[in-house]
Amino acid sequence: MKNSFIRKCVLWFAALSTIGSGAHPYAQAQALSVKEKADRLFNRLAGYNLSLNDPRRARIESLVSQGRDLEAARIASADPNFFNLTVRQFAAPMSNRAESARVPLNDFIAMFIGVARDNRDARELLHGNFLYIADYNDPTFRASCTEASCLYSPSQARNMAHFTAIDRMNLHRYLKRVQPQRPDVSDAAGVLTSYAWAAAHFEAGTNRRATQYALQEFLCTPIQEMADPTLSDHRVRRDVDRSPGADPAVYQNECRGCHAGMDGLSGAWAHFDNQDLLQSGGVRDKMNRNSEVFPAGHITRDNSWVNLFTRNQNATLQWRGSMSGRGVSEFGRMLANSGAFSKCMAKRAFNRICHRDPSSTEEAIINSLKDKFEATNYNLKSLIEEAAILPACLGGR
Numbered sequence: 001m002k003n004s005f006i007r008k009c010v011l012w013f014a015a016l017s018t019i020g021s022g023a024h025p026y027a028q029a030q031a032l033s034v035k036e037k038a039d040r041l042f043n044r045l046a047g048y049n050l051s052l053n054d055p056r057r058a059r060i061e062s063l064v065s066q067g068r069d070l071e072a073a074r075i076a077s078a079d080p081n082f083f084n085l086t087v088r089q090f091a092a093p094m095s096n097r098a099e100s101a102r103v104p105l106n107d108f109i110a111m112f113i114g115v116a117r118d119n120r121d122a123r124e125l126l127h128g129n130f131l132y133i134a135d136y137n138d139p140t141f142r143a144s145c146t147e148a149s150c151l152y153s154p155s156q157a158r159n160m161a162h163f164t165a166i167d168r169m170n171l172h173r174y175l176k177r178v179q180p181q182r183p184d185v186s187d188a189a190g191v192l193t194s195y196a197w198a199a200a201h202f203e204a205g206t207n208r209r210a211t212q213y214a215l216q217e218f219l220c221t222p223i224q225e226m227a228d229p230t231l232s233d234h235r236v237r238r239d240v241d242r243s244p245g246a247d248p249a250v251y252q253n254e255c256r257g258c259h260a261g262m263d264g265l266s267g268a269w270a271h272f273d274n275q276d277l278l279q280s281g282g283v284r285d286k287m288n289r290n291s292e293v294f295p296a297g298h299i300t301r302d303n304s305w306v307n308l309f310t311r312n313q314n315a316t317l318q319w320r321g322s323m324s325g326r327g328v329s330e331f332g333r334m335l336a337n338s339g340a341f342s343k344c345m346a347k348r349a350f351n352r353i354c355h356r357d358p359s360s361t362e363e364a365i366i367n368s369l370k371d372k373f374e375a376t377n378y379n380l381k382s383l384i385e386e387a388a389i390l391p392a393c394l395g396g397r
C-alpha cells in the first residue's frame with residue numbers, strides 16, 4: 001500500500017518534469033538553454049524582450065554559452081531602457097512616502113539614474129552636492145521638448161514641472177550633471193536634499209520623519225526594529241511626554257526606545273523645511289515645538305547630531321567612521337559608509353531584478369552582492385548586473 005503510493009508519486013513527478021513549461025513548483029528545475037538565459041537576462045535588465053533579429057542577440061548568446069554572463073549582462077545594461085526603466089524603478093520607491101514605484105519622474109530618481117549612468121560612487125547619493133537635469137544644449141532634446149519647463153530652473157514648482165516635462169524621454173542620453181545642487185542649500189546631500197525628499201519628509205511635522213525614512217530607505221531598517229530602550233535619552237526633545245497617560249513606564253519602555261536614537265539623529269535636519277527657502281541659517285521652529293510638554297527635555301540649538309543606534313541589535317548595521325556630526329551631508333555620509341547601506345542596496349537590486357525578495361536562506365547571496373558592490377567602489381550598474389546573473393535570480397526551467 002505504502003509502496004504503491006510512493007510509486008505513484010514517482011510516476012507523477014516523472015510526468016511533471018516532462019511537461020514542456022516546467023513551471024510546476026514540484027518539478028525539478030532544469031538548467032536554462034543558452035537562448036532562454038540570454039532572453040531572461042536581457043529582459044530583466046533592459047525591461048523588454050530582445051527580438052529575434054536584434055544584432056545584440058548573437059553576442060549575448062555567444063557570451064552566455066561561454067559562461068561569460070557578466071559580459072552578456074553588460075550588453076543589456078548598455079540599453080537606454082536599463083536606465084529609463086530599471087534604474088528608475090529601483091530608485092522610485094525610495095523617493096516617496098508611500099514607497100511607490102509608480103510616481104512621476106523627480107529630481108531624486110534622476111540623481112540615481114545619472115549616478116548609475118556615470119559609474120559614480122553611489123554613496124554620493126547621500127552626501128554629494130550635485131543634481132541631474134536635462135541638457136538643454138542638446139539640439140535633439142530641445143527639438144523634442146518644447147515646453148518652457150524643459151529649461152530647468154530651481155524652485156519647487158518649476159523643479160517638478162521640469163522633471164514631468166522630461167519624463168519618458170531618453171534620460172540615458174539627456175541627463176546632465178550640474179552643481180551646486182541648488183542656490184539656497186550649502187548643506188546639499190544628494191537625494192536627502194532633493195525637492196522630492198523635502199516634499200515627502202520636511203513637510204509639517206518635526207523633521208523626525210526624514211530620519212525615520214532615511215533609515216528605512218537606505219539601511220532597509222524600520223525604526224521599530226532599531227528601537228532600543230537602553231539608550232541614553234539626553235537628546236529626546238521637549239515635545240515628547242515623559243509620562244504619557246500619567247505612566248512614566250510607558251515612556252521608558254516604549255517612547256524612549258525610538259526617540260532616544262531618532263531625536264539624537266534628527267538634529268541633522270534642524271535648518272531644513274519644505275519651504276521656498278529649503279535651508280535657513282538657523283534652527284527651524286518645528287524643531288522646538290510644544291516645549292511645554294517636558295521643559296527639561298533637549299533643546300535644539302544647532303544642526304549637530306549624534307548616532308546612539310549603535311549597540312545591541314544595531315551593531316549589525318556595521319557603522320563605520322564618525323558617529324556624530326553636523327548637518328545633512330555629514331549624516332548622509334555616515335549612513336552611506338555603513339555596511340547596512342551596501343546590504344540594503346544589494347537587497348533592493350535583488351528585489352527589483354529578480355521580482356521577489358531574497359529568502360532567509362539567501363543571506364549569503366545578498367552578502368556577496370554587498371561585498372561586490374563595495375569592491376566596485378559602489379557602482380550601482382554593476383550591482384544590478386551582478387544580481388541579474390545570479391542563478392537564484394535567473395531560475396531554471
Ligand code: HEC
Binds near residue numbers: 254257
Ligand atoms: C516606533 C518608534 C516610535 C515610538 C515607539 C514612539 N515614537 Fe514618537 N515619533 C516617531 C516618529 C517616526 C515620529 C515622526 C512622525 C512623523 O512626523 O511623521 C514621531 C513623532 C512624535 C512626536 C511629534 C509629533 C508631531 O508631529 O508634532 C511626538 C510628540 C512623539 N512622537 C511622542 C511620542 C510618545 C509620547 C511616545 C510613546 C507613547 C512615542 N512618541 C513613541 C517614532 C516613535
